[in-house]
């Protein structure tokens with residue numbers, strides 16, 4: 001029996017890379033079951049498996065360190081596993097063409113925190129930035145670095161700081177996210193010229209339409225490791241936050257919250273709230289607080 005990692009899944013067929021990097025096309029026997037999960041797909045990219053290379057059959061699923069899910073459909077209670085065993089999540093953002101809203105960044109980071117997956121922010125297209133946009137990019141870098149996140153400023157097309165990104169990807173499984181058009185495919189192509197992924201907003205649009213029900217793919221990076229591209233999937237998919245816990249996933253808010261007067265303070269309008277005080281004193285970035293409140297109130301509606 002060989003050990004391998006699933007690098008592509010189409011629902012019924014699985015592409016498995018063994019420890020030498022050789023590729024095997026495999027399937028699951030009809031009776032293959034994974035106990036305790038209610039998912040439409042028992043095996044996902046990133047899964048470690050044992051398989052029989054002669055028959056091309058996946059025999060066992062090895063324990064997962066983590067996995068991320070989305071609901072199979074809006075009406076369904078079943079969920080689909082997007083990927084398993086993720087080491088880190090990279091969010092590609094841009095200040096211009098298109099401008100990524102900070103609330104989008106904050107939701108992504110909060111979800112990564114909830115999954116306990118380290119997150120990194122990559123600010124791309126710096127070659128396009130004038131003085132004003134560069135100041136904005138530096139402010140974003142500063143705000144998130146102070147919270148404790150790693151932030152890189154790059155240009156995928158001009159080859160600026162790409163070695164740093166390549167280094168951070170080495171020997172890890174990385175989920176790559178970001179709005180359409182920020183340069184994810186361009187970045188991956190630069191890091192692994194063998195990939196030749198389609199780039200440009202038009203092909204991207206097509207891909208999103210086409211792949212809505214499909215599965216993500218893992219691409220090898222040159223010096224070892226894999227990047228999971230998630231066409232048509234927004235970041236981590238959905239997560240059902242418990243509204244009382246959302247602030248746990250904003251590290252700088254969580255750190256300060258232990259000093260609030262009430263142990264169950266939601267940092268809305270409670271007396272003796274140190275979080276609001278810190279926002280007023282600019283110790284907490286006001287946009288981060290607004291993102292938190294926005295998630296909190298949205299959740300509120302959902303649970304009413």
Ligand SMILES: Nc1nc2c(ncn2[C@@H]2O[C@H](COP(=O)(O)OP(=O)(O)O)[C@@H](O)[C@H]2O)c(=O)[nH]1
Nearest residue numbers: 125155156157180181182183184185186199200
């Ligand atoms: N000027 C500039 N354009 C870029 C950069 N990275 C990507 N682009 C362009 O942005 C568009 C969208 O890139 P793409 O990789 O398809 O974005 P994706 O939707 O995130 O995969 C393409 O026209 C790229 O050539 C960059 O660093 N600088």
Ligand SMILES: [Mg+2]
Nearest residue numbers: 184185198204
């Ligand atoms: Mg793309």
Ligand SMILES: [Zn+2]
Nearest residue numbers: 260265267273
């Ligand atoms: Zn408070």
